[in-house]
Amino acid sequence: IRTRGGANILHKLFEPLGYLVGATSIPLDEKFADWGASPYFRLTLDARTTVHDVLSHLYVLLPVLDDEKHYYIGDAEVDKLLRRGEGWLGSHPHRELIVQRYLKRKPSLIDRALTRLLDEENAAVDAGESKTEQAAFAEKDLERPMTLHTQRLNQVATRLKSLEAKSILDLGCGEGKLLRRLLADRTFERIVGMDVSHRSLEVAASRLRLDRLPERQRKRIELMQGSLLYRDKRLDNFDAAALVEVIEHLDPPRLLALERVLFEFARPRHIIITTPNQEYNLLFPTLPPGRMRHNDHRFEWTRPEFSAWAEKTAARFGYHVAFEPVGPVDPQHGAPSQMAVFSLPVGGAE
Structure with a gap:
């Protein structure tokens, strides 16, 4: 087979897939050894696997080894690559090299393919969360039957896009689930996640696969440790900020510090804040009366309480505010979560 990169690349590509690799260089002409080696190798692969898997591997890797395609490369090739690479390409240690060569180093197609691989990998991580981890998050367990957490994240991401924000702060980003959604949408050009917990940031970095992102993707996102209670100039000059739960x-006394840090000093054009609706707690059958959804919650507001705080804060700092329910709306108790969208009037940013 024709191989650009020598025997080394044959081992790099096939051995992680479980093959025992034999590669012998073929000279340009056996009668004239001083002419040197040809770009061809005699390749043997030894593995106990299925014919289907072998054919899938060869379908993708043979053109990668040749590193030349003599036909048009477009979106269909991305779909073809991911279809043939299903089940193995996402976990291959040299997947970036494979994608780059297969797609003839076309940046837009490479970016699209690697982003889709990242999404699929993260979905698998989420699906495989242990029961122990799930039990550690009582609030998410409570809300899981209604997939409220997913609805909330999707609604925030959609709202940020509708605001035409290009640079986003995810404040209190936790393990990066909103960041993942933002990273998958190239509308968002600069994404920064901040959390006070170093451990949460480590988990976010792992789940986002920051060390394996292509360079163009990696430049769009940053994680940083910080507190919302102290002025931080790193938060300046963003289009929007999101504080999700x-x-x-x-x-409660610390909210005054947060208000100044966020609305007075950082002052993004838009701020989205979600918080539980305390009125809805009566509809959770496993939540005892009077209990909050999470042991770490310091308060949970009713809709009038949240509205009063948001309107007072907006008026104090020169923002407009609008409200949206998050999740299914009960006629009496409202939605399980509530969202406030603060926006500066045109020309209101300092």
Whole structure:
């Protein structure tokens, strides 16, 4: 087979797939050894596997080894690569090299393929979360039957896009589930996740596969440790900020500090804040009356309480505010979560 990169690349590509690789260089002409080696190798592969898997591997890797395609490369090739690479390409240690060569180093197609691989990998991580981890998050367990957590994240991401924001702060980003959604949408050009917990940031970096992202993707996202209670110039000059189920973890007297840090100093054009609707707690059958959804919650507001705080804060700092329900709406108790969208009037940013 024709191989660009020598025997080394044959071992790099096939051995992670479980093959015992034999590669022998073929000279340009056996009668004239001084002419040197040809780009061809005699390749033997030894493995106990299925014919289907072998054919899938060869379908993708033979053109990668040749590193030349003599026909048009477009979106259909991305679909073909991911279809043939299903089940193995996403976990291959040299997947970036494979994708780059297969797609003839076309940046837009490479970016699209690697992003889709990342999405599939993260979905598998989520699906495989252990029962122990799930039990550690009582609030998510409570809300899981309604997939409220997913609805909330999707709604925030959609709202950010509708605001035409290009640079986004995810404040209290936790393990990066909103960041993942934002990273998958190239509308968002700069994404920064901040959390006070170093451990949460480590988990976010792992789940986002930051060490394996293509360079163009990696430049779009940054994780940083910090507190919402202290002024931080790193938060300046962003189009929008999102605080998803964050404020209820603060002691109420500390909200004043957060308000100044966020609305007075950082002052993004748009701010999205979600928080539980305390009125809805009566509809959770496993939640005892009077209990909050999470042991770490310092408060949970009713709709009038959240509205009063948001409207007062907006008026104080020169923002407009609008409200949206998050999740299924009960006629009496409202939605399980509530969202406030703060926006500066045109020309209102400092």
